Amino acid sequence: MGKPTGFMEVARMENPYRDEATRLRDFEDLHIAQPTDVRQAQASRCMNCGVPFCQSDFGCPLHNLIPEWNDLLYRGREREALERLLVTAPFPEFTGRVCPALCEKACNLESEALTNRDNELYLIETGFEKGWVQPRIPCKRTGRRVAVVGSGPAGLATADLLNRLGHAVTVIERADRAGGLLMYGIPSMKLPKAVVERRIQLMEAEGVRFLLNTEAGPGILSEYDAVALCGGAKKPRVLNVEGVFAVDYLTAATKAVLSGSEPVISARGKNVVVVGGGDTGNDCVGTALRQGCVSVVQLEMMPAPPVDRLPGNPWPEWPRTLRTDYGQLEALHRQGADPRIYETTVRRLLPGAIETVKLRGFDPIPGTEQVLPCDLMLIAAGFVGCEESTAAAFGAKCTQRGTLMPEDGSHHLRENLFSAGDMRTGQSLVVRALADGRAAAMEIHNWLGGKEA
Ligand SMILES: Cc1cc2nc3c(=O)[nH]c(=O)nc-3n(C[C@H](O)[C@H](O)[C@H](O)COP(=O)(O)OP(=O)(O)OC[C@H]3O[C@@H](n4cnc5c(N)ncnc54)[C@H](O)[C@@H]3O)c2cc1C
Ligand code: SF4
Structure with missing residues (x-):
């Protein structure tokens, strides 16, 4: 574990906000990142609980190995800490900024919980800064082609894992930039758009193809071995007055x-x-x-x-x-x-x-x-599901909640068609969309007869 007495000696300290008067003048990042010694001290507070609720179903949907990377961070072994983080977390630079940190609410230290989100952000940003985050290109390709419709967190996570498993992945996005709600939805001060574009460029370097300004239609079902619908659930609740x-x-x-x-x-x-x-x-x-x-x-x-x-x-x-x-x-x-x-x-x-x-x-x-x-x-009165037109175009039927959730609770809709993210679950969180995208990728991989490349 970190430092056995760390949680008693060191108080919780989140990355502070810039003061209101300053930050209201721009759309720059809300927070002020803290230096290495602060993050190490924060990581030392992890008690490595016998039952780490932070990484259970109550906590992180990605089941991030939180006590492990906090311990490594505390010991100054940052690169190894980042490697442990990346075992389960595809894009910590997103979750480190916008995740509501379900893990912290489940921490045994309750209101004095570890600052996992800030620690995670520190690790990935240090990794980018020091050049540890490099394109990871699969050494073998399977020859199977997968199309992912939608480039939000679910689509990106699905594409990322399938690409790592050796499949040739094309992400089809109707918007002019990739990222889904990470790009057009979550404001810049919460998630700077250069951070989203940096990841897209990395994925391109790893072999993922992005087709922007492109509406995906059912023709792709015959073009690709498998198709994952990750079109989100942005259909807004309509009120009795116009706005x-x-x-x-x-x-x-x-x-x-x-x-x-x-x-x-x-x-x-x-x-x-x-x-x-x-x-x-x-x-x-x-x-x-x-x-x-x-x-x-x-x-x-x-x-x-x-x-x-x-x-x-x-x-x-x-x-x-x-x-x-x-x-x-x-x-x-x-x-x-x-x-x-x-x-x-x-x-x-x-x-x-x-x-x-x-x-x-x-x-x-x-x-x-x-x-x-x-x-x-x-x-901003909530969302009532995915676009029926996209579902109908692919011959998929929405549930009463307006989602593409297969009856058996899996990600497999029929034949070579799958769904993931908000489109499958309804409007949720970035971290849940990432976890769902990774689960869909494994199902697709297995359906394609997958053994790791
Ligand atoms: C304003 C706002 C702020 C939010 N803030 C947070 C936050 O701070 N933290 C958090 O955890 N969650 C937040 N959320 C929720 C989070 O953004 C979503 O749960 C998450 O983005 C869902 O990911 P997704 O990939 O399933 O869908 P989306 O991000 O919605 O992406 C779907 C993509 O599919 C594309 N698409 C759809 N149909 C087609 C088609 N036929 N062809 C081509 N492309 C298509 C769309 O253009 C879109 O880019 C927020 C949501 C909103 C609306
Ligand atoms: S992704 Fe969210 S819930 Fe998971 S460790 Fe990071 S901050 Fe916690």
Whole structure:
């Protein structure tokens, strides 16, 4: 284990945020990376528990070997630590930035948990910096061809593993850049786009082919030995009033940051209302503030979560407690108040405003109507599954939840057709999409008659 007394001597320290006033001026990384001695001290806190919940089903979906690489990091054996991390984690530079760190919530140290996410990020960024991360080109090819539809985390993880197993992989993506929601969805300050492009270039050097600006159709079923549908689940929940969908707004914002131009949809000079109190809504708040909105509020239908865990939500489960994320902190700094208004929804649009109403459960409470200034309403009210058109084009039938989940719970839809990621499970997390993509890749490999190349 790390240092037997480390967890008693060293306090938890996450990579701190840049202060609000500075970070609101740009779309650069939110966090300040910490030097080697800090990360080593943090790694020394791992207790190497007899039952490491951090890497169990309660914790990391990739089952990362967390106690092992924390121990190696503590001992200054960074390169070996990175090698242990890469056994299970395909892209730690993504999870090290955007993962909600399920492992930390399952850590025996509870609120004083290890800083696994930051340690993971430190290891991979050190690896890139020192030239340890090089293209890993398979020494033998199987001669089998696989098409992966969609280049989000699920598609990238599927392609990465199949390529390592020796298959010839082509990723087909309709957008102009690869990455799915890693590129167009998650804002630049959470995940700089150069980080996504660096990985795509590495995968290309390893032999994965990317076809961008290309809509995949059923013709590829006869062209390739196997096809993995990883098209995501971005179909937004529609409200009774019209607004701009969060992903469209965030995509436009990222395109503007990348091209240095004005966004097609901008919050500049506007009163913004975000409908939806979750993580996507928070990203909209942070983006609107950076674009120079006049004001921003976030409406949430549900009551505010409790500050502490309730008895029905014990450790090591994910804590369903109140979290104040970076965008909400920035709104607090700029406006002096948390932007979230709970148990409230939008009732109708008015010129330059909206009418809201308070809810009891899902029922409006008469007499609680309120008018809020609004020039731009962003809808971040969740997702209801994948695009039926893509599913239908491939002759696949969606479940009631709008997903392509095979009846037996596998990844195999029929003949040479497979599914993975949000398209199979519904909108989830990057780390879950990665784990699902890797599981799909193994199923495809076995179906192709696979022995490791
Ligand atoms: C705004 C936002 C912020 C988020 N922030 C976080 C976060 O901080 N942390 C976290 O863990 N998770 C976050 N998530 C969730 C996470 O991004 C998703 O769970 C994850 O990206 C799903 O990966 P995926 O590969 O299944 O699908 P996606 O990332 O959605 O990728 C699917 C890709 O398939 C392409 N595609 C679809 N159909 C076709 C077709 N017919 N032909 C060609 N291409 C096609 C699409 O263009 C897209 O690029 C966020 C989600 C959103 C919306
Ligand atoms: S991927 Fe997420 S859950 Fe897994 S070790 Fe990293 S931060 Fe923890």
